Amino acid sequence: MTDAILQQPWFLWLTLIPLGAAILAFVLPRQAHLVGFATALILPFCALLAVRQGTLPHQLFLNAGGWDAPLGIALRNDGLALVMLAVTAGVGFIISCYATAYFSARRHKPDRPHYFWPLWLFLWGGCNALFISGDLFNLYVTLELVTLASVALIALEGGNKALNAALRYLFIGLIGSLAYLLGVAILYGTYATVDLGLLGDALTNTRLNHVAMALMVSGLILKSALFPMHFWLPQAHAMAPAPVSALLSALIVKTTFIVLLRLWFMVFPALDLVVTGQILGLLGSGAIIWGSLMALRQERLKLLIAYSTVAQIGYLFLVFPLARGDAAAAAWTGCVLLILAHACGKAAMFLVAGTIHHTAGHDRISQLAGAGGPVGVLVVVFALAAVTIIGLPPSGGFFAKWLLLSAALATGQWFYLLVILGGSLLSAAYIVRVLSWAFLDVKRSHYPVIPWVMKWPPLLLAVISLLFGLIAHQPLQLALIDAPVAGRVMLEISHAR
Amino acid sequence: MRGDLLLLAIVASSLLPGLIIFSLPEPMIRLRTTLNLAGALLKVILVVLLFLHLLAGRTAEFRLTLLPEMDLLLRADALSLLFLSLSAVLWLVTTIYAIGYLEGAPHRSRFFGFFSLCVCATTGVALAGDLVTFVLFYELLTLSTYPLVVHRGTPVALRAGRIYLAYTLSGGVVLFAATVWLRAIAGPLDFIPGGILSILPPTLHPTLTLIFLLLMLSLGVKAALVPLHSWLPTAMVAPAPVSALLHAVAVVKAGAFGIVRVVQDIYGTGLCTVLGVLSPLALVAALTVIYGSVRALNQDDLKRRLAFSTVSQVSYIVLGIALAQPLALIGGLVHLVHQGLMKITLFFCAGNLAETLEIHKITAMDGVGRRLPATMTAFTIAALGMIGLPPLVGFVSKWYLGLGGLAGGQSWVILLLLSSSLLNACYFLPVIHRAWFRPAAAPWPTSPFASGRETTWALLMPPLVTATLVVLLGVLAESSGSPLHWVKWILSREYGL
Numbered sequence: 001m002t003d004a005i006l007q008q009p010w011f012l013w014l015t016l017i018p019l020g021a022a023i024l025a026f027v028l029p030r031q032a033h034l035v036g037f038a039t040a041l042i043l044p045f046c047a048l049l050a051v052r053q054g055t056l057p058h059q060l061f062l063n064a065g066g067w068d069a070p071l072g073i074a075l076r077n078d079g080l081a082l083v084m085l086a087v088t089a090g091v092g093f094i095i096s097c098y099a100t101a102y103f104s105a106r107r108h109k110p111d112r113p114h115y116f117w118p119l120w121l122f123l124w125g126g127c128n129a130l131f132i133s134g135d136l137f138n139l140y141v142t143l144e145l146v147t148l149a150s151v152a153l154i155a156l157e158g159g160n161k162a163l164n165a166a167l168r169y170l171f172i173g174l175i176g177s178l179a180y181l182l183g184v185a186i187l188y189g190t191y192a193t194v195d196l197g198l199l200g201d202a203l204t205n206t207r208l209n210h211v212a213m214a215l216m217v218s219g220l221i222l223k224s225a226l227f228p229m230h231f232w233l234p235q236a237h238a239m240a241p242a243p244v245s246a247l248l249s250a251l252i253v254k255t256t257f258i259v260l261l262r263l264w265f266m267v268f269p270a271l272d273l274v275v276t277g278q279i280l281g282l283l284g285s286g287a288i289i290w291g292s293l294m295a296l297r298q299e300r301l302k303l304l305i306a307y308s309t310v311a312q313i314g315y316l317f318l319v320f321p322l323a324r325g326d327a328a329a330a331a332w333t334g335c336v337l338l339i340l341a342h343a344c345g346k347a348a349m350f351l352v353a354g355t356i357h358h359t360a361g362h363d364r365i366s367q368l369a370g371a372g373g374p375v376g377v378l379v380v381v382f383a384l385a386a387v388t389i390i391g392l393p394p395s396g397g398f399f400a401k402w403l404l405l406s407a408a409l410a411t412g413q414w415f416y417l418l419v420i421l422g423g424s425l426l427s428a429a430y431i432v433r434v435l436s437w438a439f440l441d442v443k444r445s446h447y448p449v450i451p452w453v454m455k456w457p458p459l460l461l462a463v464i465s466l467l468f469g470l471i472a473h474q475p476l477q478l479a480l481i482d483a484p485v486a487g488r489v490m491l492e493i494s495h496a497r
Numbered sequence: 498m499r500g501d502l503l504l505l506a507i508v509a510s511s512l513l514p515g516l517i518i519f520s521l522p523e524p525m526i527r528l529r530t531t532l533n534l535a536g537a538l539l540k541v542i543l544v545v546l547l548f549l550h551l552l553a554g555r556t557a558e559f560r561l562t563l564l565p566e567m568d569l570l571l572r573a574d575a576l577s578l579l580f581l582s583l584s585a586v587l588w589l590v591t592t593i594y595a596i597g598y599l600e601g602a603p604h605r606s607r608f609f610g611f612f613s614l615c616v617c618a619t620t621g622v623a624l625a626g627d628l629v630t631f632v633l634f635y636e637l638l639t640l641s642t643y644p645l646v647v648h649r650g651t652p653v654a655l656r657a658g659r660i661y662l663a664y665t666l667s668g669g670v671v672l673f674a675a676t677v678w679l680r681a682i683a684g685p686l687d688f689i690p691g692g693i694l695s696i697l698p699p700t701l702h703p704t705l706t707l708i709f710l711l712l713m714l715s716l717g718v719k720a721a722l723v724p725l726h727s728w729l730p731t732a733m734v735a736p737a738p739v740s741a742l743l744h745a746v747a748v749v750k751a752g753a754f755g756i757v758r759v760v761q762d763i764y765g766t767g768l769c770t771v772l773g774v775l776s777p778l779a780l781v782a783a784l785t786v787i788y789g790s791v792r793a794l795n796q797d798d799l800k801r802r803l804a805f806s807t808v809s810q811v812s813y814i815v816l817g818i819a820l821a822q823p824l825a826l827i828g829g830l831v832h833l834v835h836q837g838l839m840k841i842t843l844f845f846c847a848g849n850l851a852e853t854l855e856i857h858k859i860t861a862m863d864g865v866g867r868r869l870p871a872t873m874t875a876f877t878i879a880a881l882g883m884i885g886l887p888p889l890v891g892f893v894s895k896w897y898l899g900l901g902g903l904a905g906g907q908s909w910v911i912l913l914l915l916s917s918s919l920l921n922a923c924y925f926l927p928v929i930h931r932a933w934f935r936p937a938a939a940p941w942p943t944s945p946f947a948s949g950r951e952t953t954w955a956l957l958m959p960p961l962v963t964a965t966l967v968v969l970l971g972v973l974a975e976s977s978g979s980p981l982h983w984v985k986w987i988l989s990r991e992y993g994l
Contacts, residue, residue, distance in 0.1 A: 333564075333565075380607075380644075387640065390666075392636050392637075392639075392640060392669070393632065393633040393634075393636050393637060394633055394637070398633075398636075398673075399563060399564055401673075402564070402673075402677055403564070405673070405674060405677045406677050406680070406681050409677060409678055409681050410681060417674065421670045421671075421673070421674055424666075424670055424673075425666060425667060425670055428662065428666050432658075432659060432662055436647065436655045436658065436659065439644065439647045439648075439650050439654075439655060439658070440650050440652075469563060470563065470569070472563060472564065473562045473563055473565070476564065476565065477565070480565075488565075488566070489564065489565040489566065490564060490565055490566035490567055490680075491681050492681060492682075492684055493681045493682055
């Protein structure tokens with residue numbers, strides 16, 4: 001029995017179940033929330049099984065239809081795919097719980113959940129498919145699935161601003177996809193395969209390959225909102241309903257980055273990456289500084305969180321200059337840990353912002369005063385989640401920054417050391433700005449009541465993200481299975497200098 | 498009992514009550530008080546058990562893997578026990594005091610929740626077995642004290658909170674960078690008496706000196722070394738129990754304790770002497786001793802005067818370490834305890850003045866001794882102890898510091914101690930004079946209590962207990978069980994001095 005269960009390709013079910021459920025939810029709009037919630041309940045178990053399976057010695061690939069690459073479609077469930085599947089399942093489940101309450105609390109727009117659930121399930125399936133895709137073309141298709149579903153979700157709120165943001169996001173996504181596809185075409189034209197592993201072995205240091213690399217990288221950074229191509233992100237994330245903002249910021253921006261991460265470490269190593277890596281690192285540094293400074297200036301909570309996402313994306317891109325030589329494993333692991341930590345923390349922040357918006361009727365930071373009330377408590381929850389964004393212990397963000405810092409030190413790139421630390425201080429500044437309003441003592445006569453489903457999921461996520469550093473060992477061990485980097489994670493600089 | 502469980506129980510004895518208290522509604526006073534006191538009492542008992550455990554020659558150690566090759570390490574040695582028992586005893590006293598002080602004040606659940614977390618972090622700082630764990634809890638201390646500093650919620654308190662965070666977080670970032678760097682150079686950073694860095698090749702000495710500077714810069718923020726002390730007088734706006742805890746046990750002591758650990762257990766006195774970093778540290782400490790006292794002279798706000806006195810007194814500890822003499826080290830370590838007892842008494846008394854008669858200024862203290870005789874007696878004892886009058890505890894610390902200075906051939910220390918004592922007398926004696934010998938400007942409001950007791954028992958007992966300890970531990974300094982005896986035991990056991 002256990003064997004039969006473990007024989008199932010659970011990582012594949014993680015893709016198929018949400019896609020099927022999406023169709024079901026679309027056909028049965030009145031039961032959409034039931035279908036959605038049931039799926040959200042099942043998926044974490046599938047993810048657990050997939051993880052359990054992934055830790056057994058086994059074959060890491062599954063060829064759809066039984067055809068080997070390059071003819072067939074290769075699916076990978078390596079460590080990176082597994083942790084991403086797991087974190088998406090976990091965070092997705094909590095956001096789904098929140099979404100059921102969120103949409104039922106807003107009765108004046110009764111048809112929203114009818115659209116939300118099919119789209120979200122579709123998006124979920126798309127993300128999961130992206131994580132397990134093992135070839136360039138599948139990655140392209142799944143990226144498109146993710147983009148289209150997110151555009152529709154951004155437009156869900158309706159109104160001019162939301163539609164504008166959604167359209168802008170759509171155009172950016174399309175341009176990015178086209179650039180990426182062009183790069184894929186060049187590689188396919190040369191090597192007649194799109195399989196990541198085969199391409200990685202075959203690629204040589206030619207000029208054409210560099211053009212392909214440049215095209216794919218620029219397409220992907222456009223889609224993952226790296227500074228200065230971030231202009232579409234704050235509006236898109238701030239306009240959407242709270243659960244959607246949480247999904248987009250916590251999970252969806254990471255999907256494009258995962259593609260880039262896979263390409264960089266699996267397909268491109270043969271190319272000359274130093275200059276590109278430095279450019280990406282500089283843009284990432286720009287994102288950290290600019291995003292944090294913009295976050296400091298925002299008057300609305302959701303915009304502040306969105307700009308904080310811009311800054312955090314910048315941290316992810318530091319992996320490209322830092323993953324050099326011995327430091328590759330440390331930088332890569334730090335980057336993955338940051339993805340996981342940020343997913344929990346940012347989702348919690350957006351959910352809290354949604355609850356604050358729902359409770360107070362607005363999300364103006366300057367009017368959050370009044371610590372005694374439920375809003376004050378919510379801001380404290382917000383601050384708990386933000387601990388990981390600042391990078392203070394015992395959150396995952398702290399250890400992620402530890403690894404990135406040690407990589408910066410080991411490769412002697414002092415500039416990034418200053419950027420990482422400076423970014424921490426800036427993020428502390430914008431978080432404290434919100435927090436200090438919560439402690440300002442203002443007497444209020446009327447305290448609104450918050451439904452418990454809108455309180456507990458954010459708190460749960462905030463606590464997870466706060467304590468994530470203490471349990472980070474297991475997910476990292478998992479992520480390092482079949483990782484494209486080798487070497488020690490905990491760096492030691494050799495003394496022979 | 499198993500050693501690791503004992504350590505966990507000690508940390509949990511303040512963590513769990515804190516977490517439960519957060520979730521308690523404001524009116525559940527009795528349950529909250531019970532939890533607070535039970536936690537504090539349990540902690541004292543557990544510390545005694547741990548003491549017996551170590552006396553029996555057994556070890557206590559707890560490990561939790563955080564990252565590959567990096568552990569959270571709690572370990573009890575004699576030095577951690579010193580700090581631990583200080584915090585356990587003073588927490589118990591302060592909890593009683595805080596319950597009395599905040600009677601009827603708003604947001605008590607929040608206050609006591611963070612209060613417990615703060616003590617939990619202090620416990621962690623005491624029990625940390627390596628530098629990484631130390632940093633973890635050190636930063637947690639920053640996070641958990643901020644809400645206490647801004648507790649009153651006034652614009653002044655919020656400003657103080659911002660300044661506090663600006664200093665401590667900047668210090669934290671520097672500490673973080675220095676720890677990552679040191680970890681990358683030297684491997685695991687366990688606290689081992691005599692230091693772990695002396696095996697490194699001399700080519701690394703310039704780097705080690707730089708890291709030492711960074712560590713002192715960051716730890717010096719919390720230890721309030723000049724010029725990093727400005728946050729401390731500003732943080733005075735916090736409620737009296739918080740100031741008492743901040744100044745006597747938690748924050749400044751964590752900084753001083755960190756300096757002890759780094760100098761003694763990471764670098765080792767031998768390597769420090771080779772690097773030549775101790776003389777500058779002694780100079781900074783001496784400067785701080787004088788500067789704090791001079792600034793205390795012209796403060797009219799009682800708590801501000803006490804704050805500058807803290808700046809001055811905590812540097813005795815640093816001075817004792819920096820002199821690199823066994824006798825001076827005894828003086829420094831024993832002052833860790835002695836200064837805590839005296840300063841907490843003074844802050845309790847200042848709190849009583851503010852709470853009972855709304856006296857904040859020293860100029861308003863004329864004749865207050867007749868209205869609050871017990872409080873002012875405690876105040877007088879502690880102040881005389883600060884001046885260094887034999888046979889009070891302050892004298893014991895100064896005696897050993899002076900002996901150490903002489904033994905090291907550094908007679909300027911005697912001069913420093915004398916001038917500091919003179920300055921202490923200059924800023925404490927006028928206060929005592931006003932309180933006892935000047936007529937009151939207007940008759941004091943009569944006591945609302947039966948039998949004319951000056952204030953509530955909860956406010957009266959804590960300063961009396963600590964003042965008694967100030968006398969007793971001074972008189973009985975040479976008998977077994979006194980802090981002095983204990984420190985000598987630590988030095989012979991851990992450092993073989």
